[in-house]
Amino acid sequence: MKKIQCAVIGCGRIGCSFDDAAKNRTIMTHAGSYFYNSKTNLVALCDVDKSKLNKYGKKYSVSKLFDDPNELFKNIDLDCVSICTHANSHLELVKIAAKNGIKAIFLEKPISNSLSNSLQIIEICKKNKIKLLIDHQRRFDPFFINLKKFVNNEIGKIQTINIIYGGGIVNTGTHIIDLLRYFFGEISSVNASLSQNPSSNSLDPNLDGKIIFKNKIPCFLQALDISHYGFLEMQIFGTKSVLKINLTNNDIEYRLVSKKPSLAYKTLEIKNLNFKKSKKSAIFLGVENLVTSISNKSTLLCTGQDGLKSLEGVISLIKSAKSGQSITIPLKITDYQISSK
Structure with missing residues (x-):
């Protein structure tokens, strides 16, 4: 061939x-x-x-x-x-x-x-x-393909999601929005503000914000100044368990609702959860x-549509931060331009 x-x-x-x-x-x-x-x-x-x-x-x-x-x-x-x-x-x-x-x-x-x-x-x-x-590389990785199946089937009803990131809402945020869509479906609205923790690129600021998916799941974005240290993490809180995923090295912390008796609220205990990591990047x-x-x-x-939807999510967050208002998705197709290194 x-x-x-x-x-x-x-x-x-x-x-x-x-x-x-x-x-x-x-x-x-x-x-x-x-x-x-x-x-x-x-x-x-x-x-x-x-x-x-x-x-x-x-x-x-x-x-x-x-x-x-x-x-x-x-x-x-x-x-x-x-x-x-x-x-x-x-x-x-x-x-x-x-x-x-x-x-x-x-x-x-x-x-x-x-x-x-x-x-x-x-x-x-x-x-x-x-x-x-x-x-958007995580879609190619068997680790995230298998993790998506686990999230959809094993952790219970999703209560909320936290994303902690840095490096700019465009540079890092396009990856984040794509991964969120891949796991949780389409976004219905966003609300954002300029973070007090700056990005190193003045043209691509860090934003804090809230994303609501069409299935009503809320997700909160919290930005860090990563000039001090790199950090990129997704936290998923289900009714049965909690997942923390290091999005840089794909390490997982998995906490499952304990069956042990407790005085008041049920407690969480750490359990092993290993997804095979590909030897290929x-x-x-x-x-x-x-x-x-x-x-x-x-x-x-x-696909190209996935890329378009990711960019739409990022532009929506930027528009919300500039206007101080919640932005509903889908956006009207416009020439509004973003900056990315």
Whole structure:
């Protein structure tokens, strides 16, 4: 079987450089995922920074290096491309890729910088029969796939959810909203305010807020200043048990309602709960999903619509914080633009 010919546009952190850490043996980038996948060939890289091109061209034995995406597609016959640039460039790059007959696009989150641009991306890919996968990575990971089943079946009626995060409502929040939708369904409304704990990016602030799902489950967002330490946690309070999930390393603390007698209220006791963690990274599994979808039409695990809904949730929170009012979802498709690094 002929290998799928792939390229990466954007050789920054998620494109190439996250794999530079000497102690990190897990593949964390698009380039690394294509390079080590037996069904793909990483044949080209594209970036405006020529020093990055030379560095990662050498690392991955890629000789076809471009600083212009038009030249990339003009000179290389590609099946698949990863777009790992800033969100405000996504639409134009998708247009170029579609014009040149690409079969599949692995698009970094957020899907774009506005709802209207996101919808255009989805429509372009649909019209040109392009497989579009959005990199909300937890959807690719068997850990979260199995955890979702457990949450839906084992912890009882969900009373409330807490999310503790940092790093900006767009940069981190798009992942959070996607995971919340994946676990708990569609959002009906949000209410948010600017957090007293700042983000390092003034264009992407930390927000505190409340999310209400259509099934009436409430979720509370609480932001931290992660310049002091990194922290990303989801707490789920059911009627039968409580789950705390470290969303960075996938560790779980599971507390089940005790059967032991107590004087007043029932108590919780820690129980072992182990979900097998994949030896493959989530992004590597994402590339596998995209490759399989090209070959045999299998289902994409994170679609353009998922990316659109995640961005809609984030924009709703930002609009609420700016207006001081609750925002109902769905939003009207507009050109309102977000900023993300």
